[in-house]
Amino acid sequence: xxxxxxxxxxxxxxxxxxxxxxxxxxxxxxxxxxxxxxxxxxxxxxxxxxxxxxxxxxxxxxxxxxxxxxxxxxxxxxxxxxxxxxxxxxxxxxxxxxxxxxxxxxxxxxxxxxxxxxxxxxxxxxxxxxxxxxxxxxxxxxxxxxxxxxxxxxxxxxxxxxxxxxxxxxxxxxxxxxxxxxxxxxxxxxxxxxxxxxxxxxxxxxxxxxxxxxxxxxxxxxxxxxxxxxxxxxxxxxxxxxxxxxxxxxxxxxxxxxxxxxxxxxxxxxxx
Numbered sequence: 138x139x140x141x142x143x144x145x146x147x148x149x150x151x152x153x154x155x156x157x158x159x160x161x162x163x164x165x166x167x168x169x170x171x172x173x174x175x176x177x178x179x180x181x182x183x184x185x186x187x188x189x190x191x192x193x194x195x196x197x198x199x200x201x202x203x204x205x206x207x208x209x210x211x212x213x214x215x216x217x218x219x220x221x222x223x224x225x226x227x228x229x230x231x232x233x234x235x236x237x238x239x240x241x242x243x244x245x246x247x248x249x250x251x252x253x254x255x256x257x258x259x260x261x262x263x264x265x266x267x268x269x270x271x272x273x274x275x276x277x278x279x280x281x282x283x284x285x286x287x288x289x290x291x292x293x294x295x296x297x298x299x300x301x302x303x304x305x306x307x308x309x310x311x312x313x314x315x316x317x318x319x320x321x322x323x324x325x326x327x328x329x330x331x332x333x334x335x336x337x338x339x340x341x342x343x344x345x346x347x348x349x350x351x352x353x354x355x356x357x358x359x360x361x362x363x364x365x366x367x368x369x370x371x372x373x374x375x376x377x378x379x380x381x382x383x384x385x386x387x388x389x390x391x392x393x394x395x396x397x398x399x400x401x402x403x404x405x406x407x408x409x
Contacts (some may be wrong), residue, residue, distance in 0.1 A: 148215055150389050159173050166196065167193075168277070169199060169291060172199050173195060174205070174399065175377070176205050177198055177203075179207055180205060180207075180209055180275040181194050181212075184212050186207075187405040190217045193220075194208065194211070194216075194217065195293040200280065201280045202391065207276070212274075214248045214250070214277075216240045219244040219245060219247075221241055221243070221244070221269055221375060222245040223245040223352075223375040224245070224371055224376050225243065226367040226368075226373060227239040227350070227373050229242055230370075230371060230372060230373040233352075235309065235311075236373075237356045238308065238309050239373060242278075242279055242306065242308075242309070244377065245351055245377040246378045247277055247278075247379040247380070248379070249266075249267070249274075249277070249379050250380070250381070251270045251274075252270065254266060254268070255264075259319060260301070260317050260318065263269070263317050264287060264302065264317055267388070269328060270295070272358045273350050280308075281309065282304045282305075282307075282313065283304060283305055283306075284302075285303040285304055285312070287301065287302055287303075287304055288300065288301070289303045289334045291333070291340055298333065301314075301315060301317045302314075302315040303315070305384065305402040306350075308352075309344070310346055310347045311342075311348060311349055311350060312337050312346065312350075313349070313350055313351070313352060314333050314349060314352070315352045315353075315354065316329070316330050316352070316353050318353065318356065319356055320355070320356055321356060321358065321359070322357070322358035322362060322366075322376060324365070324366040326353055326355070327334065327370050327374065327376070328370070330353050330372075331351070331372045333344045333369070334349045334350070334351045336370075337349045343389040348372075349372070350371065350374060350375070351375070352375050352380065353374060353375070353376045354377055355378050355379075356378060356379070357378070358376060358377075358378050
């Protein structure tokens, strides 16, 4: 009964959100509220602060067919607060529709709490960790991302260049270059990513594909420096940072079991 009362009070304000919409749109919103299971509704009502946030998770659940556990994970990782928060130049480098989609798909920060890395981890370790947990990584990236490859080789002139990670976004119909940095953002990172995007557009992109976009993930960033750096960049890109919650002190790195070993032991005990 408590949840029924909370549900009624929480969504009694939804009319304010659709008051100025056309009748068809209003009916669409009503329909969305009834499309997810009651267990999902309880989680949303009990964890969301306002109706806007609740409707965000309702729509994301419908769009991505989230299970209840995935929904809870996304709410606990504060997806609502992180979505569309990355600094980008999409509005000046992409058509309006594509720009809106691109802004929707990137977040800031990215939550890599599924990784366990040492204090002085290198870019190769970060990349390997993300690929070892590719399912969790794709879940964090969001729906629509298809993994194409790592260290993708592109030859420009007489030199070889290697992209950290290359994806294809199914909804946006474009390639996405993801570059990883284990240090604070530096202006030259944007220039290098711009070069990689240009190379993908020239060598991989087909006439059916939309313009390639880039995502640069850094340990941290200064907003003003990022904005200055993007002001004269002509290829579409977004700059975000990532959060790591499981950092192991260097002196303990060799003495702790790997997460895979722990999972294997738990599975063995389950069947004994």
